Amino acid sequence: xxxxxxxxxxxxxxxxxxxxxxxxxxxxxxxxxxxxxxxxxxxxxxxxxxxxxxxxxxxxxxxxxxxxxxxxxxxxxxxxxxxxxxxxxxxxxxxxxxxxxxxxxxxxxxxxxxxxxxxxxxxxxxxxxxxxxxxxxxxxxxxxxxxxxxxxxxxxxxxxxxxxxxxxxxxxxxxxxxxxxxxxxxxxxxxxxxxxxxxxxxxxxxxxxxxxxxxxxxxxxxxxxxxxxxxxxxxxxxxxxxxxxxxxxxxxxxxxxxxxxxxxxxxxxxxxxxxxxxxxxxxxxxxxxxxxxxxxxxxxxxxxxxxxxxxxxxxxxxxxxxxxx
Numbered sequence: 001x002x003x004x005x006x007x008x009x010x011x012x013x014x015x016x017x018x019x020x021x022x023x024x025x026x027x028x029x030x031x032x033x034x035x036x037x038x039x040x041x042x043x044x045x046x047x048x049x050x051x052x053x054x055x056x057x058x059x060x061x062x063x064x065x066x067x068x069x070x071x072x073x074x075x076x077x078x079x080x081x082x083x084x085x086x087x088x089x090x091x092x093x094x095x096x097x098x099x100x101x102x103x104x105x106x107x108x109x110x111x112x113x114x115x116x117x118x119x120x121x122x123x124x125x126x127x128x129x130x131x132x133x134x135x136x137x138x139x140x141x142x143x144x145x146x147x148x149x150x151x152x153x154x155x156x157x158x159x160x161x162x163x164x165x166x167x168x169x170x171x172x173x174x175x176x177x178x179x180x181x182x183x184x185x186x187x188x189x190x191x192x193x194x195x196x197x198x199x200x201x202x203x204x205x206x207x208x209x210x211x212x213x214x215x216x217x218x219x220x221x222x223x224x225x226x227x228x229x230x231x232x233x234x235x236x237x238x239x240x241x242x243x244x245x246x247x248x249x250x251x252x253x254x255x256x257x258x259x260x261x262x263x264x265x266x267x268x269x270x271x272x273x274x275x276x277x278x279x280x281x282x283x284x285x286x287x288x289x290x291x292x293x294x295x296x297x298x299x300x301x302x303x304x305x306x307x308x309x310x311x312x313x314x315x316x317x318x319x320x321x322x323x324x325x
């Protein structure tokens with residue numbers, strides 16, 4: 001015979017009569033009224049706007065990054081910008097060119113897609129084709145001037161012992177009449193000012209690789225030379241800043257290798273600031289830019305937001321920080 005289960009005692013609520021508390025004034029609090037934003041008043045200055053932001057979370061990060069860049073500039077330390085194509089495609093070249101001309105940005109590294117858009121903007125004043133509209137017909141990536149002129153510049157530069165960035169920048173400057181918007185070009189600005197602009201290519205990823213004028217040996221030689229140039233810049237960036245703007249794979253992978261090279265050759269790189277800025281958090285930028293390079297020392301920051309808003313805001317904050325001192 002199966003016996004009925006014995007009834008368990010009714011569960012009683014926990015007795016809170018002996019709970020220990022303490023005064024609120026003795027507790028650490030992460031949020032204080034003194035950190036709050038200030039309501040905007042019409043006609044205020046940019047400095048006032050920046051000061052009015054709440055000193056909490058991303059604003060604290062923005063201020064820390066702006067201060068790090070300003071500090072590096074005052075101490076004549078490198079400020080390196082690593083670029084995917086998106087910042088150029090959303091109209092930010094004038095911001096970056098201005099920072100280069102002011103001597104704040106001292107080196108630029110870019111993936112192969114950036115040279116496409118930088119070149120087309122300088123040549124025609126427009127860029128970024130509608131891939132969805134062109135892919136079915138096979139027209140995607142087939143703009144004649146883009147493929148021919150960029151590949152010719154790369155091949156010519158390789159014969160002269162130039163990296164891809166310097167080769168294209170010099171070509172634009174040499175033929176300025178063909179490039180009415182050359183002042184918007186990061187490549188041309190770097191060549192004009194003597195600022196290293198390096199290009200880091202994965203073969204087959206860029207539309208110019210589809211053209212018959214593409215020369216794998218020249219592209220590879222130019223990109224390898226640019227890698228070693230960037231490595232030399234990173235090796236000397238103690239006290240400096242590296243910003244990754246919109247490159248999810250290529251530049252984070254390149255940057256971590258340059259850090260390892262520098263340390264292997266005796267450069268400590270124990271006081272560096274690294275920053276990733278993108279509108280999505282991605283694994284490689286966080287790991288290879290923000291986290292791993294600063295394990296030995298330094299600070300890594302992540303700023304999430306749209307480039308077309310965040311980059312001008314950061315640039316303005318840097319200029320205000322420099323003016324404030």
